[in-house]
Amino acid sequence: MVSKERRRLFNWRTGAVLFASATVLGTGLGAMTASSVQAQVRSYTPRFKVQARGRTTIFGNAVTTCSTTIAGSSGQPSCDTARNATVTPATANNFYFMEYVDIDGDGSTFNSSSSTYTFPTAHAGFNIIWAGLYWTGDTSAGGFSGSAAPNAALRNRMSLKVPGVAGYQTITASQVDTSGNRYSAFADVTTLVKQGSGTGEYFGANIQTGTGGDRYGGWVLIVAYADDTEVMRSMTIFDGYQAINSGSPQSFTISGFLTPESGPFEAAMGAFSSEGDVFYQPDQFLINGQVVSDATNPSNNFFNSSNSLYGQGITTGTTITTPGGRR
Ligand SMILES: [Ca+2]
Ligand SMILES: [Ca+2]
Ligand SMILES: [Ca+2]
Secondary structure (H helix, E strand, O other): OOOOOOOOOOOOOEEEEEEOOOEEEEOOOOOOOHHHOOOEEEEEEEEEEEEEEEEEEEEEEEOEEEOOOOOOOOOOOOHHHHHHOOOOOOOOHHHOOEEEOEOOOOOOOOOEEEEEEEOOOOOOOOEEEEEEEEEEEEOOOOEOOOOOOOOHHHOOEEEEEOOOOOOOEEEEOOEEEEEOOEEEEEEEOHHHHHHOOOOEEEEEEOOOOOOEEOOOEEEEEEEEEEOOOOOEEEEEEEEEEEEEEOOEOOOOOOOOOOOOOOOOOOOOOOOOOEOOOOOOOOEOOEEOOEEOOOOOOOOOEOOOOOOEEOOEEOOOOOEEEOOOOOO
């Protein structure tokens, strides 16, 4: 996720927040063979929009990581080094045996990861307005003798456990987009998230994806919530599924979100994408020709496998708190 903001200079109480949430399938230059993707699967359209005093946020985690025991390509940095993404030049999942993360101690899930989020639940007017769950994977077997997903036919399902509600719930997608063996799925989970406590540890599990070289999987929750201490915002979640590849940049038009009639305003955006290797660059994300970047998503390598919020990296065990004072 990446954000971009401008400081407000005046007392405008109206802000505009754009959350272009979507799966951008692809990598940087030369990362994939042209035959492995289609140029465009589904264009971006609004999934949800609301005007409210509040905020939209995004958090989630991956369910695959490099193996420390099964070898990939020779000559690469260690898996631990690769995870830290501090090595130069950076590396990619292409060169490692990617295996499942499974942290929940629950034998009913073959992969699982969590994300702990702190909502401002004590604020006046706090209320979950909308919650969408997105997940992604590649159901085929990866390199280095990896395995295919346990059951590719169930890629339209995953398990979600929210704080304050006991046990996993099976979530079935209302939208599945595919490109070969790669896919992205969406489900509206507003009812479930509203049943929970809001703040706490969320678990995503049983995401159908393969293991081995160049395999990936992950999930993200996008939540719009009301908070009377926030400015009025126009919040829109778009989704779609498109491949970005060498020589095939994608552009799309977004519309339907509001800005103040006059005066300064600020905007923030977030994105959920897959196969954005940090190794492959340059790649960019632009809005109206303006390159989007922050401390964790450089202007020349936006799709870099980072998990962050407002430029702050999120690692395993990080508790994510809605940024205070963000306008
Ligand atoms: Ca498990
Ligand atoms: Ca890759
Ligand atoms: Ca990249």
